Amino acid sequence: MALIVQKYGGTSVGTIERIKAVADRIIASREKGNQLVVVLSAMSGETNRLIGLASEITDRPSAREMDVLVSTGEQVTIALLSMALMSKGVPAKSYTGTQIKMLTDDAHSKARILDIQCEQMKQDLAEGTVIVVAGFQGVDEKGNITTLGRGGSDTTAVAMAAALKADECQIYTDVDGVYTTDPRVEPKARKLDRITFEEMLEMASLGSKVLQIRSVEFAGKYNVPLRVLSSFEEGEGVGTLITTEDNEMEQAVISGIAFNRDEAQLTISGVPDKPGVASDILGSITEANIEIDMIVQNVGDDGTTDFTFTVHRNDYKAALESLTKTGDVLGARKVYGSDSIVKLSLVGVGMRSHAGIASTMFAALAKEGINILMISTSEIKISVVVDEKYLELGVRTLHSAFGLETDGNLK
Amino acid sequence: MALIVQKYGGTSVGTIERIKAVADRIIASREKGNQLVVVLSAMSGETNRLIGLASEITDRPSAREMDVLVSTGEQVTIALLSMALMSKGVPAKSYTGTQIKMLTDDAHSKARILDIQCEQMKQDLAEGTVIVVAGFQGVDEKGNITTLGRGGSDTTAVAMAAALKADECQIYTDVDGVYTTDPRVEPKARKLDRITFEEMLEMASLGSKVLQIRSVEFAGKYNVPLRVLSSFEEGEGVGTLITTEDNEMEQAVISGIAFNRDEAQLTISGVPDKPGVASDILGSITEANIEIDMIVQNVGDDGTTDFTFTVHRNDYKAALESLTKTGDVLGARKVYGSDSIVKLSLVGVGMRSHAGIASTMFAALAKEGINILMISTSEIKISVVVDEKYLELGVRTLHSAFGLETDGNLK
Secondary structure, rough: OEEEEEEOOOOOOOOOOHHHHHHHHHHHHHHOOOOOEEEEEOOHHHHHHHHHHHHHHHHOOOOHHHHHOOOOHHHHHHHHHHHHHHHHOOOOOOOEOOOOEEEEEOOOOOEEEEOOOOOHHHHHHHHOOOEEEEOOOOEEEOOOOOOOOOOOOHHHHHHOOOHHOOOOEEEEEOOOOEEEOOOOOOOOOEEEOOHHHHHHHHHHHHOOOOOOOHHHHHHHHHOOOOEEEEEEOOOOOEEEEEOOOOOOOOOOOOEOOOOOOOOEEEEEEEEOOOOOOOHHHHHHHHOOOOOOEEEEEOOOOEEEEEEEEEEEHHHHHHHHHHHHHHHHHHHOEEEEEOOOOOEEEEEOHHHHHHHHHHHHHHHHHOOOOOOEEEEEEOOOOEEEEEEEEHHHHHHHHHHHHOOOOOOOOOO | EEEEEEEEEHHHHOOHHHHHHHHHHHHHHHHHOOOOEEEOOOOOOHHHHHHHHHHHHOOOHHHHHHHHOOOOOHHHHHHHHOOOOOOOOOOOEEEEEOOEEEEEOOOOOOOOOEEEHHHHHHHHHHHOOEEEOOOOOOOOOOOOOEOOOHHHHHHHHHHHHHOOOOOEEEEEEEOOOOOOOOOOOOOOOOOOOOEEEEHHHHHHOOOOOOHHHHHHHHHHHOOOOOEEEEEOOOOOOOOOEEEOOOOOOOOOOOEEEEEEOOOOEEEEEEEOOOOEEEEEEHHHHHOOOOEEEEEEEEEEOOOOEEEEEEEEHHHHHHHHHHHHHHHHOOOOEEEEEEEOOEEEEEEOOHHOOOOOOHHHHHHHHHHOOOOOEEEEOOOOOEEEEEHHHHHHHHHHHHHHOOOOOOOOOEE
């Protein structure tokens, strides 16, 4: 008998028919002898509807009241699913964040989970009851309703799995797993059976929006096996299991190709190279509340240095303005940039033990005439910035160069 | 400085514009120096929408989960109104039934209030914060969400007023007070400035659906002055004050004319008159789960008796069937009835000390050729059953006979 936490997202419970289908899926798992805790999001569109009501009242709603408002979305779905289960003869019980005592700090709309009280739930589970929990919401120590921020239901599910020491946390969504890259860009993309927490974090933060990053961090920290599955697939899929690195198994060198269309690149060149120049340049950007992603610095042979960095595309104009001012102050030769670039990243824990990955990557891109504008590396990823017109070609070239369409890419 | 509890019903908070208007009304009262506790219903239509979702899932939803579901309606409005108040610079704080610890028994969908915890609220009030409470909902001692049943927000408001020892409980609704009768039937109907709890109970139970009966009982029991006002009226209305009988003031003999179209009348005649016959007859009806309203018995001079009683019109067929069987068993002469009758009632505490009311009533009806089918009296009301075709004529005749269109009807 296994204890499974299942989480269903907004599209999976978006209609009454879908909620009934979710009930059937839960019952099938229960009939195999599993104990089940189910975490739900609001019906798709509901959270936006509620936010829309608030925005008709005021541009700057109270964060406390916003949490009172939007937390009703999940409360509706937990009641409906519990009814659906009971109408099929399966004992079920819904819990709001307050009822489950999902204790968080008081940072409304982005609260962090501190503790979960499990005694009552364990008793319910022992009696064969399916527990249906409102995702995304908690309660602070004063009894105020809090929310974990958008996508927080994934985090709720992982936290429940960690607290209850569940055997697996299954995240049901509208895709059937994690792919080597976005199938809309490379139709040959292949679903991965396994991926490590670290790889998933790199894939997620680079734009594969399957799971909320915090939930993956959380799962990694508490070593909760996480499985991404489709709630729309017929029968029982295996999805993708996200877990710790396993030395016993065959491990792919590269897990996938991530990409990000939302970046812009800025360069300040010919800056006199002296201590403190980096902080002068980047400080002015961060003071303008702009987050910097990649940073590269080259020192020239004329005693000057060039800085290149990337920011979110929405911040491009403001960043260029700020950087131009800094350039004047520092006596830089030139300040320029582009908001028509993209970032491509190769992700894989196998990089740690395999040399030559970078040169294979650069050679493959060069062969297709794709000019690399910027390079940045970490232990398990290599990112390059290229002109956005090369996005699809670049992804497909790398996908093929590392044999990701087959299982050929093994140690 | 007075402490006022205000309650706004579903139509009063039915749109964002209406919620903003309610905020303005609250602020106006606060600027007069009042401390305010505001109890809200769900936006009109929302509770029905939620019930509709449940009915798509199952015909017999779990009562516990139904309460989890429908209680979200009020949670939405308290958040929105609090936001509206704060956006106008007025400190406000919402409370769900759970947060206010509105302790009830565990009778889901028809729970009774046992206790309210007031400490936190008193502190908020002292700080000048407007307290915005979700009506209709509570929490049982295990932390399950309960609801008080339809219209329960009135009861919440009265209970809050009683617990906080408020100076007045104001029920804002879509009518501007309690009338001498339904203005749709008698356009000369006059708004009452005052009415006693007892009279209001008779008026309400007889079909004037301004206030939930339980809330009036509650207000009478704890002596909470209750005022019915319109939330749609411009400026500040006085509405109708419902309070205890006041010997100091001029008191109308008759407060109003109530009527009820939902009744049907049944008669069993020529029943041998012996002990236990009443319980034989009425027992068979109540065994069929049919509620009996008026009961009249006459004893004839031939040693037999006639019974006439009224039931809800929906129960007419079942009651007639049951009574026919009883008639056969008891050897009754005849069993018959009619579902095209109505009940007209004269209500007024002044009846206690004034003779001749009944004869004035019967004479007025007789003058218009209205045949009385049945009479029943209590301390503060006289009810008659007449053919339904006489409803409008009967109401207008009595309204005029007792001078209700003017203030002429005084002691």
